[in-house]
Amino acid sequence: xxxxxxxxxxxxxxxxxxxxxxxxxxxxxxxxxxxxxxxxxxxxxxxxxxxxxxxxxxxxxxxxxxxxxxxxxxxxxxxxxxxxxxxxxxxxxxxxxxxxxxxxxxxxxxxxxxxxxxxxxxxxxxxxxxxxxxxxxxxxxxxxxxxxxxxxxxxxxxxxxxxxxxxxxxxxxxxxxxxxxxxxxxxxxxxxxxxxxxxxxxxxxxxxxxxxxxxxxxxxxxxxxxxxxxxxxxxxxxxxxxxxxxxxxxxxxxxxxxxxxxxxxxxxxxxxxxxxxxxxxxxxxxxxxxxxxxxxxxxxxxxxxxxxxxxxxxxxxxxxxxxxxxxxxxxxxxxxxxxxxxxxxxxxxxxxxxxxxxxxxxxxxxxxxxxxxxxxxxxxxxxxxx
Amino acid sequence: xxxxxxxxxxxxxxxxxxxxxxxxxxxxxxxxxxxxxxxxxxxxxxxxxxxxxxxxxxxxxxxxxxxxxxxxxxxxxxxxxxxxxxxxxxxxxxxxxxxxxxxxxxxxxxxxxxxxxxxxxxxxxxxxxxxxxxxxxxxxxxxxxxxxxxxxxxxxxxxxxxxxxxxxxxxxxxxxxxxxxxxxxxxxxxxxxxxxxxxxxxxxxxxxxxxxxxxxxxxxxxxxxxxxxxxxxxxxxxxxxxxxxxxxxxxxxxxxxxxxxxxxxxxxxxxxxxxxxx
Numbered sequence: 001x002x003x004x005x006x007x008x009x010x011x012x013x014x015x016x017x018x019x020x021x022x023x024x025x026x027x028x029x030x031x032x033x034x035x036x037x038x039x040x041x042x043x044x045x046x047x048x049x050x051x052x053x054x055x056x057x058x059x060x061x062x063x064x065x066x067x068x069x070x071x072x073x074x075x076x077x078x079x080x081x082x083x084x085x086x087x088x089x090x091x092x093x094x095x096x097x098x099x100x101x102x103x104x105x106x107x108x109x110x111x112x113x114x115x116x117x118x119x120x121x122x123x124x125x126x127x128x129x130x131x132x133x134x135x136x137x138x139x140x141x142x143x144x145x146x147x148x149x150x151x152x153x154x155x156x157x158x159x160x161x162x163x164x165x166x167x168x169x170x171x172x173x174x175x176x177x178x179x180x181x182x183x184x185x186x187x188x189x190x191x192x193x194x195x196x197x198x199x200x201x202x203x204x205x206x207x208x209x210x211x212x213x214x215x216x217x218x219x220x221x222x223x224x225x226x227x228x229x230x231x232x233x234x235x236x237x238x239x240x241x242x243x244x245x246x247x248x249x250x251x252x253x254x255x256x257x258x259x260x261x262x263x264x265x266x267x268x269x270x271x272x273x274x275x276x277x278x279x280x281x282x283x284x285x286x287x288x289x290x291x292x293x294x295x296x297x298x299x300x301x302x303x304x305x306x307x308x309x310x311x312x313x314x315x316x317x318x319x320x321x322x323x324x325x326x327x328x329x330x331x332x333x334x335x336x337x338x339x340x341x342x343x344x345x346x347x348x349x350x351x352x353x354x355x356x357x358x359x360x361x362x363x364x365x366x367x368x369x370x371x372x373x374x375x376x377x378x379x380x381x382x383x384x385x386x
Numbered sequence: 387x388x389x390x391x392x393x394x395x396x397x398x399x400x401x402x403x404x405x406x407x408x409x410x411x412x413x414x415x416x417x418x419x420x421x422x423x424x425x426x427x428x429x430x431x432x433x434x435x436x437x438x439x440x441x442x443x444x445x446x447x448x449x450x451x452x453x454x455x456x457x458x459x460x461x462x463x464x465x466x467x468x469x470x471x472x473x474x475x476x477x478x479x480x481x482x483x484x485x486x487x488x489x490x491x492x493x494x495x496x497x498x499x500x501x502x503x504x505x506x507x508x509x510x511x512x513x514x515x516x517x518x519x520x521x522x523x524x525x526x527x528x529x530x531x532x533x534x535x536x537x538x539x540x541x542x543x544x545x546x547x548x549x550x551x552x553x554x555x556x557x558x559x560x561x562x563x564x565x566x567x568x569x570x571x572x573x574x575x576x577x578x579x580x581x582x583x584x585x586x587x588x589x590x591x592x593x594x595x596x597x598x599x600x601x602x603x604x605x606x607x608x609x610x611x612x613x614x615x616x617x618x619x620x621x622x623x624x625x626x627x628x629x630x631x632x633x634x635x636x637x638x639x640x641x642x643x644x645x646x647x648x649x650x651x652x653x654x655x656x657x658x659x660x661x662x663x664x
Contacts, residue, residue, distance in 0.1 A: 028392045032399035076561065078544045089564075148574065153581040228538045228582060230567060313543070313568035327567050337543040337568065339454070 254288020421455020
């Protein structure tokens with residue numbers, strides 16, 4: 001009896017010719033359907049890349065236009081008989097706004113991530129994390145509207161106070177992050193030990209002196225009046241707020257993925273919590289944090305609505321070049337603004353130049369993406385004693 | 387089953403999946419309108435009024451600028467293109483090439499109001515002064531009799547029919563100063579002037595409400611009387627372009643002849659524009 005049931009079961013398991021053909025066909029169909037589904041997004045990305053490159057080529061092929069595109073600041077595509085396509089001021093606008101917003105968002109975001117993952121109690125960080133991620137849910141046109149209607153008048157009427165607030169909020173984290181490790185190195189070099197009283201005093205004094213710099217800046221800019229509230233600073237502040245959720249989320253994931261063994265090992269060897277964070281955990285998580293920064297950078301570079309509404313859109317490189325209180329124009333806002341007049345059939349160079357701009361943005365995005373993949377894959381090596 | 391048969395089946399199903407995707411188009415009674423942000427409020431008010439008479443028609447209005455409006459008409463994406471300027475030669479030619487015969491309906495007249503912040507002392511400017519301000523020759527309000535403050539120039543971007551009218555009637559096609567700020571709509575220009583003490587901008591007359599101060603140009607303030615009499619120097623007609631003349635009795639015909647009816651003229655006057663006839 002047992003033998004027959006075993007045999008029946010065995011027969012069910014053996015694939016005979018009919019069973020095998022039907023199962024193989026079903027497997028093939030299933031695979032094909034999944035292949036279609038996977039292929040669709042890949043094909044669409046390839047198609048977009050190809051289309052943008054194809055439409056940008058008539059403009060980029062023309063060497064005279066190409067040279068003017070990257071070196072001249074005269075942007076007059078609407079003139080009928082002698083149009084100029086000098087986009088230097090526009091490239092500068094994009095670079096300035098991206099650099100400034102990353103300068104605000106990256107230190108703030110990394111320090112926030114450190115707080116959320118290392119310092120705050122678990123229950124508190126459970127509340128804060130979703131709030132930060134809520135920032136990512138606000139539509140960009142709402143941010144742009146806020147920048148135009150609320151932030152611009154505040155800048156115009158209370159410019160000095162706003163600047164001092166920003167100097168404190170953005171400046172203190174940066175200086176703290178820089179001064180803490182440097183102060184420690186200085187203390188060790190001068191007093192031979194960082195934990196002796198002299199060493200600790202030296203460390204504390206360096207950090208205090210460094211933090212006095214943003215406080216002094218914030219005090220001295222109080223009297224500045226801002227003439228026009230839609231400028232590079234306005235757009236950069238809003239873009240920094242938009243990039244924060246990305247940077248905080250990914251940095252926090254990177255920090256928490258450093259194993260408990262690293263933390264416990266460091267603490268058990270007598271390091272303080274601050275030393276553990278800055279000397280052990282941050283270096284371990286640095287590739288993840290670098291990925292976070294690059295992704296935040298990409299987010300900021302491609303943002304259109306906020307810069308179109310809040311950056312002033314003027315075609316001038318600010319004088320002096322670091323003056324972020326002047327209006328600038330970015331590539332994305334130019335594409336959005338010139339789109340209506342540049343029809344395929346009515347104006348050829350005007351149409352293709354917009355695709356040339358998209359192509360530049362696309363190429364920088366792809367390079368950033370590749371950089372983030374490369375940085376993320378660098379192994380967290382442990383130095384071996386030779 | 388060997389590998390070749392498997393590969394053939396995979397390929398066949400893929401091909402079938404890709405070609406089998408088809409969309410069914412819904413046919414609804416729609417009027418789609420796109421174009422100028424100056425004519426937009428008129429179209430929206432007309433649409434509201436028309437919906438009361440004929441609730442079965444669905445009217446969608448977007449305001450992306452005169453340039454975008456003519457582009458949509460050319461591509462068959464809209465039925466009416468609102469424009470605050472006439473079509474350019476090249477646009478007309480492209481329309482005809484694509485089989486669209488544009489017909490202009492003049493729905494109202496409009497003046498370009500030059501607006502400044504209500505706290506600004508200046509109340510009068512000449513056309514030459516406005517031109518010099520916008521081309522960058524006059525940089526400070528004190529050069530035209532105001533306070534010592536840098537002028538913040540606000541202009542419309544090149545999509546805009548308002549910009550084209552300003553370019554033709556005031557600037558004589560000279561280049562605007564490089565530090566001018568560009569905004570995307572009449573409403574945004576008004577917001578900038580309202581919130582910025584030293585700003586100057588040009589908007590359609592319907593947008594010069596009591597949150598901003600229109601200045602007199604060559605001594606003449608913009609209103610219905612001065613525009614219809616030709617006294618105000620910066621005035622222009624507002625158009626709605628359709629593809630060929632609409633069939634008499636159709637919804638499109640009723641909509642594009644609303645400006646000739648008494649109710650239509652009331653609506654236009656309420657919005658601050660000037661009806662074509664009294």
